[in-house]
Amino acid sequence: MGDSTSSVPPLLDLTIDNITPNAIKINSQSNNARSTYLMHRLVTHLHDFARETRLSTHEWMSAIQFLTQCGQISTNVRQEFILLSDVLGLSLLIDAINHPKPASSTEGSVLGPFHTHDAPTLPSGSSMTSDPDGEPLLVLCSVCDTHGNPIPDVKVDIWETDSTGHYDVQRSGRSRPTERCVMKSDTNGEFWFKAIKPVSYPIPNDGPVGKLLGALNRHCWRPAHLHFMLEKGGWDHLITALYVRGDPYETSDAVFGVKKSLIVDIEKVGKDTAAQYGVEEGTSLLKHDFVLVSKQETEELRDRNATEALEKLGLRMKLVDHLPVPDLD
């Protein structure tokens, strides 16, 4: 394992067998133990991949071109590398590592490439859709802690596709955000809004990631869902989604996001609820109670999980700022 005091070896006559330790050494000259460790593992895995596959020059060049295309198709409202991370299962893994959930709390799901930062802030009770063709959906939610106490003033980001299965950012000439909003939970920890019943949709398949899925004979569909991001100081940032039960892609989500606890039933609004929320009786209804975990509890759980997992891997590590670095002492 490299460390910042090691001298750099003469880099000459590098071969299949000695390139890796030498590249690791030369990447170990900063005083940042974390970046030294990240580069150590990155170079090791990258080189091992090439050695195990005997990667051909042609395949290498195809990968270079693929990555270049991912970068070039990305814009401030399209992120092909996040999509790539999603379809490779990396995004799910990163979420699971960073946001471990104690039993009884709401599980996380993938952020996806379609969250934006320009959603309008709307008062609870607003409609967050402008699509007249969608099936109206009343959404009644609450936020509480793991003891059932309501949490007020939680900032909630909500986004979904229109009834054709497209996010606003996928439309050319998008002039303003639609089918997305930010609201706050009230003093009872509640918030509610009018939306449309989510539909299943294909992830963007006009770019390099879509072509990759095609080449792998994978479908590119996601089951119908509504995205939620819940944020409040002192609480672990929750990125999640609610999935409509019975979707044909419920168990084959292209981005691995579905969890049983996040699959919800769509009910019908009864007479009293219709009157209370000003919607027609029989309107589709989604009710969900989100359970947040405190930042401290999450950090402790994450540190404990990390320590246990690294021990199981046989790695001698210590946590610095909650992130593992080699324990050289």
Added chain:
Amino acid sequence: MGDSTSSVPPLLDLTIDNITPNAIKINSQSNNARSTYLMHRLVTHLHDFARETRLSTHEWMSAIQFLTQCGQISTNVRQEFILLSDVLGLSLLIDAINHPKPASSTEGSVLGPFHTHDAPTLPSGSSMTSDPDGEPLLVLCSVCDTHGNPIPDVKVDIWETDSTGHYDVQRSGRSRPTERCVMKSDTNGEFWFKAIKPVSYPIPNDGPVGKLLGALNRHCWRPAHLHFMLEKGGWDHLITALYVRGDPYETSDAVFGVKKSLIVDIEKVGKDTAAQYGVEEGTSLLKHDFVLVSKQETEELRDRNATEALEKLGLRMKLVDHLPVPDLD
């Protein structure tokens, strides 16, 4: 190991521990054993990297942004992902895997991101530089096989920087290629040209890769060299470079390209040579004899190396079209 006949498991409730086998399974639905194997190893290494480092959401997002910037700064004459591959030692490794060299043949070196396809074809004896500030260099070369027989009609791509250490493509408003050419070896396997004495230069440090080197406390210099690419049907494509002996970066090349056998001495042109080639006596002189290996010999050596290396790694593989896939029989 996935295979194309395996049914896809229900993808639900994926965790840190089960995401990898499930992602591998879903990537194993094509009938292409090679792409199934490549994806198997890619997903395994990518996920192992995240698990070993407990990669934070912030680090993941930094990587997404870094890759996006690499794509977006790339153009048809700038390739930041090749540069990234170069500084990570991957390019050297890919060359070594794909172009093994028997003793007595010319070793390969990294292609680098500055080769273009628009270099003018010049007759042997031409000047390939238009830089009046460079130190004139007469370059006399030959190409032969491993038995010393000359190889005529070899297409030779040659490129170098100008005297300020910049390739033509790094100049804004480049209207035509300079400091690069393509020529052919004559019936004696010889070719010669007028160039300038190469200088050491920094790889482009205005992009994400340059910033990465800075963060790692690595310098971004390459020792002075002249690039050569030799190509002829039946012979293994040789991508190499000649390095000027005594360069301050001789043993710390930022892209790991230097090999002892490729370090050359710069001599001075004597009276007879000056008269023969029409240059002034005392001009700097670089003489080099390139030795090509037949395509067949290279393929056999590559297959043998691959088989031995994979056995050493304990992998049960077979070669299909010279590329390893799992041997499931």
